[in-house]
Amino acid sequence: MSNPMDKFKATFREEAFELLSHLEDGLLELESQPLNGELINAAFRAIHTVKGSAAMFGYDSVSKFAHEMETALDLCRNGTLSITKEFIGLALKGRDQLRQLMEFEGVIPDDIAIEGASLLQRFKDFAAKAKPKEASAVAVSVVAEKSPGAEGETRATEAPLAEAQLELSYRISFKPSKGIFKNGTRVLNLVEELSNLGRADIIPHLELVPPLEALDPECCYAWWEAILTTAAGENAIKDIFIFVEELSELKIETLRGELGGKAKPLGEILIDRGDVSRDDVREALGSQRKLGEVLVENKLVSRPQVESALVEQEHLKKVQERVDSGTNSIRVASDKLDALVDLVGELVTLQARLAQTSIDISDASLASISEQFERLISQLRDNTMSIRMLPIGSTFNKFRRVVRDLSLELGKEAELVTEGADTELDKTVIEKLGDPLVHIIRNSVDHGIESPDARVRAGKPRAGVIKLAARHSGAYVLIQVSDDGKGLDREAIRAKAIERGLIFPNQEIADQELYNIIFEPGFSTAKAVTSVSGRGVGMDVVKREIDSLGGTAQLTTKPGAGMTVTLKIPLTLAIIEGLLVRIAGEFFVVPLSTVDGCIEIRNDQLGALGERRIINYRDELVPYIRLRGFFACGNSETGGKDEAEPEIEQIVIASAQEYRVGLVVDQVIGDYQIVIKPLGRMYRDVDGVSGATILGDGTVALILDVNRLALVVQRESGLKAAAGGA
Amino acid sequence: MEVNSSPRIINLSGSLNVERAAALKTELAEALAGDDKLLLGFSAAEELDLPCLQVIIAAKKSAEATGKELHFMGSLPRGIAKRLAACGFLRDSSDQADGLESSLTGF
């Protein structure tokens, strides 16, 4: 590590891997928008950068390989060759190869070198295709010569993708003339084209559309405003409307972002747009209500004008945020972050002890310090946790690749659409989610989506759609993978479940429960083992991984219409809020997010130890379990007791998935912030416990696995049908 | 005193392009004259271009002005939903016709 270049090498590697991952995203996007010049440019630039710096840091094989890819991409960029599906496939392989080459410095394993050579040849072959195409261009220019004097080299041949890389925001208003339909113009095509030019907010105006009686169906009434941020430049925008220059009113204004990144106030935007005068705004601001409302009420602006201005404000704010996050961020190695979280965890634990001590000593000044300390630590904790939060979208593209590759392999057509890519989740959670999600998605492509022909027969589009959606829900993130495939075959699952001894042959079982049997170990309905999802692992692996994250997995299906797997994952793993309870002198923690409430019950009203009984909670029959018996605290089996059962016991009502369960404890102590510690090997197999934590006084408390406990209770109480209504 | 309150359902199919606009106007005007409640379905449509979209919006305005009801139902074919979203007519990325309806009523 004496060579200072090594330090930059690490930076280069990090940068190169990032570029390659952007390249993959870009190529996948390019596949659906092969004419998007911005995307081609971006892909080209990524490769170009990798090529340049790789040579500097001695990655010659990377540089050489990137050079051929660059050549091919350049031909696409200048329009000589067009982007085809095959090319995207080749480019993706090339990207993978570059990644591989990056992994091995200097010594390249033979198989990779051979693969590289064959890919290189394919890139060269691709680039060579540019020649015959030139021949057809000649054919065209022969005619061009027929009309001499014509300036053939004009607008059409210019690359519309100017060198401009600077992103600018534009305010565009497009008012088609009433008669625009009459020359065959499809107005929506133009607006769509505009929205594809960059990040766009499109505001249609339909105020002028009259009621049906007065409407001339061949007359255009609609008009649009758009706020667009693009690197394509003003000419590219004008080019879209080039055919309708005289048939429409087009206004393009460049918007300037405010310095300092502050959002421009609504009033300024309205003045800027010429909707209202500065004096009117000043006057309206005098009243204490929302500016927009006042102006509309006083008929100084129309409601649509205010709404457009608000869209503009929001758009610019987002652009600014992107710029900010691009410039004001630093990279930190993730293990440093993990260390920070550990330290914060220690602090939280220590703070609990400090609080306890200050209560014991009962000194006013110590108590005040302890309280301040607690506030600061809780802020520190929240901040640290938020640093670890990443948008889940960073992993989405990996899944798009999975769907693409797998559907090709299986001869199916499928597309992945994603939603909520900006949903944030703890980094470690995201990492652990990767494999289960890949498995679920593979399962959907393999078992859910039908072959294109079968889909057509069933009246569906040839290509199946797999939707991956993420959103926040309280302290959880819900992640849904749904497909529009054939759904689950109830009878096949039932038969298999009976065969595997998971249910009795005559057992009545709710559909919902039957479907979730898929998550049981050893269950797989695939008739033949395919190379894809039948590799000996089933959905039970998914279930186990999700369980280990403290989450739940659920499956719903509609025969013929597809299925949905819903994962409910806690936001963070490291520090949670818990309810501290005591049973026979020992401490346990119930994760607060699962707790619905607590009720008291007299000891003699409870069933005998070990028995599972039912209690009425808010008009609902909830089965309960006596944890004293379950964990054999106080050695109750032999009747010996470390601590007598209190006369009045507490039942903590907790919910897990769709079930509620009552947990009988001696005493409920209160809320605690707890740092989750993994269980030692001794405890790893203890049923009903998911982890441990250290309390303020240094004692250890076990964290209850409510999901597991609920399942045990439900299974053994025989109350499944009744709980269905819960 | 209307006794019959069950809505009349019109499933739009084929290419709703500029050539169809005039016929669609007549169809919707007649339907609005005869019924108080109309439900428009788009799931069988192949294309939905601006002229027909304007006719539908106009019909909705007429219905509202005369105290009648006109609602959209079912799903929008993907291609149509994509284009409408790109043109600002669908605010969320929903592909449901009622999403189109709620977006349109804002204008």
Add this chain to the structure above:
Amino acid sequence: MPKKILIVDDSAAIRQSISFILAQEGYETMEATDGLEAFNMLGSIDSLDLIITDVNMPNLDGIGFIRKARELPKFKFTPILVLTTESQGSKMNEGKEAGATGWIVKPFNSDKLLGIVKKVAG
């Protein structure tokens, strides 16, 4: 259903290269060698998604063809692209006045062609 495009040009090389590029993208193409032949074809066609026509042609030139096509109710709103060599030439204006939707300037490559076709015929 594939989109139907009529290509009108007296140069077989142009016609065929356009037709080839479009067919590769899944469009259904028809060819006519001049405006008159094209106009006669229209009688037996129900609808078209796009017409691409040259300007200078024998018998009936592109401008005349567009005018006549626009008089037919079936093709009143059909997108029509004019093949031209002058970007600002009078032909472009003439074409527009006759009812053309847009134009393609020669020479062009396949991306340019497809881009414009997609823009007007969607």
